[in-house]
Amino acid sequence: MNKVTIDDIAKVAGVSKSTVSRVLQGRVAVHPDKKNAVLTATRRLGFKPNIVAQSLASGRSMTIGVLTQNMGSPFYDAIAQGVIAGLSPSSYSPIFADGRWQIPMELSALQSLVGRRVDGLVLIGGSISSQQIQECCNELPIVIVARRFSDSNYRCISMDNVHGGYEATRHLLDCGHRKIAIIRGLSHHADAIERHQGYTRALEEFGIVPDPRLMVESDFSPDSGLSAVRELIKRGEPFTAIFAANDLTAFGARLALDQHGLRVPDDVSIIGFDDQLESAYMTPPLTTYHQPAREMGHHAAKAILKLLQGDEFLSLQVPGHLVVRRSVRDLTTIVH
Amino acid sequence: MNKVTIDDIAKVAGVSKSTVSRVLQGRVAVHPDKKNAVLTATRRLGFKPNIVAQSLASGRSMTIGVLTQNMGSPFYDAIAQGVIAGLSPSSYSPIFADGRWQIPMELSALQSLVGRRVDGLVLIGGSISSQQIQECCNELPIVIVARRFSDSNYRCISMDNVHGGYEATRHLLDCGHRKIAIIRGLSHHADAIERHQGYTRALEEFGIVPDPRLMVESDFSPDSGLSAVRELIKRGEPFTAIFAANDLTAFGARLALDQHGLRVPDDVSIIGFDDQLESAYMTPPLTTYHQPAREMGHHAAKAILKLLQGDEFLSLQVPGHLVVRRSVRDLTTIVH
DNA sequence: CGATATCCTGAAACCGGTTTCATGATGGCT
DNA sequence: AGCCATCATGAAACCGGTTTCAGGATATCG
Incomplete structure (x- = not known):
């Protein structure tokens, strides 16, 4: 040593x-x-x-706490990667703790981070209330990613999920689809709720009443996407397109359709959400709504660095965008 | 505060x-x-x-340094996730640094970790020599994941890539394939080299001389898989199966085949390597060789914890296994 | 040339804990 | 009752740096 x-x-x-x-x-x-x-x-x-001694003496630990939810979701992983990358040119190191989407674990992970005297905090997703955050992190610079607090003064880096859901659904509508099924995410998950709102808004704009028989829940996993499509088919209500909660769900849905002999996009169109790496290589390549996950993480890192320097930094809505590939059929084009 | x-x-x-x-x-x-x-x-x-003060006084920082290579590969990500999970029941926290597969960055990342007085080190992949490691980490408990040192006394948690490559190729051979193309990974990457060795060995066992015209390089990305197949088709040497360096490459290859009107597995079979989450949802579901990435990370965490307790722990070869799904056609079954 | 401002520098206090050491109090045993 | 081992506890040293403070040397200025 x-x-x-x-x-x-x-x-x-x-x-x-x-x-x-x-x-x-x-x-x-x-x-x-x-x-x-x-x-x-x-x-x-x-x-x-000895950085430990330096930290104790100077009061700064040169570490940034990153609270993830480690659900193995490519989206959240990409954010974390972005944070690592954004921090790496600085002399701050990220230190990770994991909340697993469970409030008690999230809370204790947060406390462990604060106990380590991190100089700043990046919170990725999560479910604890802004008040609980405030309680343990007084004064600490905090940046929240992929989540928004209506009530608070935290800096958040997020994407407009309502708008994303709207755009995705709108694309299907523009392509002539009218019977659009939605596989939404977990019922209590903010992202799922917001995307669903966007879906509903788009339909209503077209004078379509959302049909509960075309709505299935999922947990964002491919497997739940698969079951969702089976459920949809079992219900018997016809549909020409599916809006999936995220790309993973879309993958599952795509496989289920294949198993039922339904072709994509000829028989059923699919649109996803996230635009993860693999989506461009689905057969057919998945049309989806791009969430700039890595960039969001990167922004978060830069934001924390700014706050640490004493500069101000305001909440940021990072724009997403539609990525049109080949999984949605355009019904408005007359085929012979 | x-x-x-x-x-x-x-x-x-x-x-x-x-x-x-x-x-x-x-x-x-x-x-x-x-x-x-x-x-x-x-x-x-x-x-x-104040954990910082505790660390200084007691000489233990209660942190484990994790050196990743953050190439965004699902495989390495999964290992890191496993480490996080394995550490989470203990009171040690992981702290991450990133080498990006570049020796100078790897070295400085390692030094930063050591400077933070981590109590142990988990090295995931990487390219620095065992001597370089020894130089900066004297006495520190170290566990290496997804890499093996022939010359050293480090504890390594790895998988037998030669055997994996052998098993994958062997499966294709057993299914009656004889013209088997290989999309190997980066030329200098140990995993790629070893899997290629397994491929060669399996072929030779069947008295087949590996044909260089059926060998293409890739960089493990889906895009390189796509180009690889195009190249293969351009060369004109017929093949009935492809062994891809990893699943990501297989995805790219699968799409390229689709674009050329070749059906999987009817016209061409594909086998991947890794068994990442999405592979089970490819159409058709990808037959692949499962690498227990998460488990390896988990093992690494437990190993470090053991070493920290004073217990001994020896290098470990975690077994992988073939996952047969639907992307490989069995040519030995006579079809009407 | 003397007075004051400025620059370097070492001693010592400090960060917030852990750990050693010495001591007084207790308890057990003959 | 007397002696030694045990126990609980406070004082102080310590971990390895940073930072304050004060003083000596030098520089500036009238």
């Missing part, structure tokens, strides 16, 4: 430890001779500063 | 800070009355220990 301390350097360089510290920090002027002596000794002894 | 220190508690409870520390640690007996007083004060004041 590295047993070299600044005291050792001080001794070798023939100066006091204060001077060593000053040289190493480089914020205060030190006589060139001593400076050189310190630098030489530092190199010769292979000194590596 | 939390300004309550054990001195405050000591004052309120009317004991010394040593006693407070002892109560909080619970390792030494303390008179019940005082113990109660301390506990009450702790609760009333809302005391949260």
Whole structure:
């Protein structure tokens, strides 16, 4: 292990430890001779500063706590990757804790992060209330990703899911679809609710009354997408298109259709949500609504860095956009 | 912020800070009355220990450094997720740094981790030499995942890629395929090399001389899988099956085949490698070789925890296995 | 040339805990 | 009753840095 301390350097360089510290920090002027002596000794002894001691003394830990929900969802993973990337050019390191979408775990993970004296916090998704956050993180710079608080003054980096749901549904409508099924996500999940709202709004704009028989729930997993389509088919209510809660669900749905001998997009069209890497390689490539997950994570990292510098930073809505590929059939084009 | 220190508690409870520390640690007996007083004060004041101070004093930082290569590959991501999960029941937190498969970055990331005085290290993949590792991490418990060192005494958690490559190819052979193309990964990447070795061995067992015209390189991305198939088709050498470097590459290959009007598995069979989540939902579901990525990460976490406890732990080869789905056609069954 | 401002520098306090050490109190045993 | 082992506890040292403070050396200025 590295047993070299600044005291050792001080001794070798023939100066006091204060001077060593000053040289190493480089914020205060030190006589060139001593400076050189310190630098030489530092190199010769292979000194590596003890960041823990630095943290305790300076009050800054140079770490950013990242609270994920680790549901293995590509979307949340991509956000986390973005945070790592955004932080990496700085001298801050991310430290992760995992809430697993369960409030008690989320709370304790958060407390563990705060106990580690992180200098800032990035909260990805999650379900705890803004009040609970406030309680344990007074004064700490916080950025929330992929979630929005109506009531609070937190900085949030999010995407407009209502609008996304609207655009996706609207695309199906524009392509002439009228019987549009929706596989929505978990009933209590904000993203699912908002996308569903967008769906409803788009339909109503076209004077269509949303049919509960064309609505199935899922848990965002491919498997639930598969069951959802089976359920849909069992109900017998015809449909020409499916709006899936996310791409993963769309994959499951696509497979179920295949198993029932229904062709995509010839018989049934599918639109997803997220635009994860694999979606472009579905057969047929999946039309979906792109969520800039990685960018959001990246933004979050930059935001925290800004706040840490004392700069202000305001909530940000990152725009998503429709990615048209080949899984939606255009019914308005007359085929021979 | 939390300004309550054990001195405050000591004052309120009317004991010394040593006693407070002892109560909080619970390792030494303390008179019940005082113990109660301390506990009450702790609760009333809302005391949260400063982990940084604890670390400095005790010499243990309660953090495990995780060095990833963050190439956004589902396989490596899954390992990292496994590490997070495996660590989460303990009181150790993972702290991440990213090498991006570039030796200089890898080295500096490693040094930053060591500077943070992590108590243990999990290295996922990577390219730095075992000597370089040794230089900066003397004495530190280390577990290597998804990589093996021939020369060293590190504990490695890995899978036998040669065997995996062999099994995958063997499956194709057993299904009657003889013209088997391989899309191998990056030329210098150990996993790619080993899987390729397994491929070659299986072919030779069947008396088949590997045909360089049926070998294309890729970079493990879906896009490179797509180009690889185009290249293969352009070369004109017929083939009935493709062994892809990983599932992502297989997705790309599958799409390329579709674009050329070739059906899977009727015209061409595909086998992948990894068994990532999405593979079961490809159309047709992808036959692939399962790598227990998450388990490997989980094992790594448990291993580090063991080493930290003073227990020994030896290198581990986690077995993979073939997952037969529907993307490989059995040519040995006579079709009318 | 003396007075004052400025620059360096070392000593010491500090960050908030853990751990060692010494001591007084208790308890067990003969 | 007397002696030694045990126990509980507070004081103080310690972890390895940063930062304050004060003083000596130097520079500036009238």
